Amino acid sequence: MSQLVFDLVLRTGDVALVAVALSAAYSLVRFPNIATVYYATIGPFLTYVLARVGLAFWLAAALATVAVGVLAVVLNATVFDRLLRSGSAIAMIGSLAVGMLVTAVLLVTAGPDSMRFAFALSPPQDLLGARVTALQLWSMGLSSAALLGFALILFFTDIGRCMRATAANADLARATGIDAHGVIRVITFASGVLAALGGICLSLKGELNILMGPDLILPVFAAAILGGLGNPLGAILGAAVIALTEVIAASTNFGPLLGQAFLFLPVNYIGATSFAILVLALLFRPYGLFVNEVRRV
Amino acid sequence: MPEPVLSIRGLRKAFGAHVVLGGIDLDIAVGSIVGLLGPNGSGKSTLLDTVTGFVPKDAGRIELDGRAIESLDPGAISRRGLVRTFQLPRMPARMSVREVMLAAERSGSGLADALLGRRAPSALAVDGLLERLLLTPVAEQPASAISGGQKKLLSIAMALANRPRLLCLDEPTAGVHPNLRQEIMALLRDANAQGVTLVVVEHDMAFIRGLCPRCVVLDRGELIADCAPDDLADHPRVVEAYLGRAGARAARKAA
């Protein structure tokens, strides 16, 4: 049981940071920015390179996340801002195109093979009845700290209040003297940082490779949409729902339901459960499980 | 009173705590022309929006020819013959004025018509309407690129080309050159003569007097008057609504 809970928390952490990043960016720049999941690929790769040239891991990770945050701001100003004028779907395909270019660059610089951070792999230990590795704990700690930090900024600082005000009503916020462009830059930077951190946490536990980003697209979108796009903290709950269904789908014996002794969902379908949840959510609760927003046609 | 084509009972709409329509009852007789007046923000556009299904109402019954239409979507309501124009018409950027006029009349617009190559003979009527509203020179321009007044004209022409039975116009003459107002009035009279019932939201009293035998006045979500345009001055609440309390007192003193 505690293994189940642990797996659940771990999987939530995988998706949550990037989903929060996506949702936060959407709250101000109204299109689903697919490049966010590619920021989650660039982050760990940069960290890897910086660590290889001799920086301490934490320093490499810090520099990499800041660099990705800056990249996010630059891309917003040069590309997405302009594309958004032609509509959210156009901006979305533009962000996907950016992602393809990112993958192309990584492909020729880092190659298609998976890599690992050069940490001593410690054997899993017993913690409250669950098998846990030290790196998994580090990853969990890092993502929780990042989420907590972001929540604190959002709710207890002036810049956070400005962000929420601008997200609720950009025109009104501008009229009350909030520098909307400044706020957008800050939140875009934050979304880049969060996505990069999410990628780093993910690769800490396992490997890093160029498919990390694309593999995240659907679970991250599912989490963000379940939480209500534009509602960053809802995305954490969305991630938990996704993780819960995945874990249940993976560990439930459906046999008795169908009159057989053992029947587990084929392992390949476990990833697909998040797509299925996504489609169901889009059919029945397109604007999130937790909001009752009515949109004008 | 002849059969009402449109019958509204207890129509309510609030945006948050702000009650915009506080229980409207209104009948529109077949073949009539009714002016809908009221100060800015009194809820005229919201009344049209809720009746035509573009904005969901909070409560009330709306019947077109005795049949409830409140559960229908805007397209279906329009297909029943209740068509409206918008106060601020938005026009397509990547269609010409003539193309949107052609699209305004739906006959022959089915997929089967397209696949079988059936054409509707509407091009002539379209060119005539464009000519009458002086839109021929801009007929090949992108519809979004014409002036605000021209968009207004175009939206009226489109609504008429759609051949509605009941047409609700939201400020049809706002932003239109005075000479053309006469042309609009003539167009609307012609349409009415052919059986189209009209509801006209308008601020221009001369236009209302010239066109509407009956007018109703909306103020803060209530109907406060229902009479001929010339009798409006006798309604103290109407004068008050337009001039404010102090203004109304001044007007009474002057009289």
Place this chain on the structure above:
Amino acid sequence: MFDFILHVAIIAALNGLLALSLNLQLGYAGLANFGQIALFGAGAYGAALAFSWGFGPFAGLLLGLALVSLLALVFARLGRSLGADYWGIATLSIAEILRTVATNETWLTGGAQGIGGLPQLFGFDLPGTLALAAAALLATYLVLRGVTQSKFGLAVRLLREEPQLAASLGYDLAGLRRRVMLISGVPAGLCGFLYAHYVTFVGPDQLFASETFFIWAMVVIGGLANHSGAVLGAVALQILSASIPFAKDALGLTSEYVAAARLTLTGGGLLLFLLLRPQGLLPERIGSVRA
């Protein structure tokens, strides 16, 4: 070498079908379908399943078109309550779900190995197949041009530009979207059918989302809402993409560069045109519908 050129021409014509299909949705109706490849897949698997059950190609075509229409209706149903960006995500997820199913339901689809051994249509060799593909492309071009030059086409463009205005004139927006999806499903499914019989094999690796984005690039580069543009984009991108391996050999690069070059061609092409020439090589012609 001549065979290779014929092969490239066949694939270009087949991609042209997919581009025409996406162009009707995206260019004319403003429906940003991120699951276009699934429509192709429905046609391809229709052909393959019919073959594996022992039916002839004609039954395969019918099955493919039936599957494609069903999928088109699912897409259209999802579009009833969703904004453009949400619908894009929905179509992308459905395409991925279908690919997962195709990979895993081995009893039905042959799994990752797919279904092989389909016959060449009419026993055609390369020139014959090219003629067939070109004829399908031409027919689709003519039919779709007829559709968009009609009043139905005007209604669809009005739906794209000003849905409120279209609704106020009595157009049934959901119905229009459904019809657009149905009619654009046909060339996509036809493409899947022709492709399946040309390469004599159908498998889930043909259904990656990257294929959808490749088609997007064709349409965006060629010109949204311009049929000739869509075909031009398909041909141009196919030629460029087919010449990448030659460039690799000439420059002595590794195979990573081939994959990277494909991604750059798609992503870079999309981005360049979206930013610098959003109307594409052949822009939409405004005012061309006369009656």
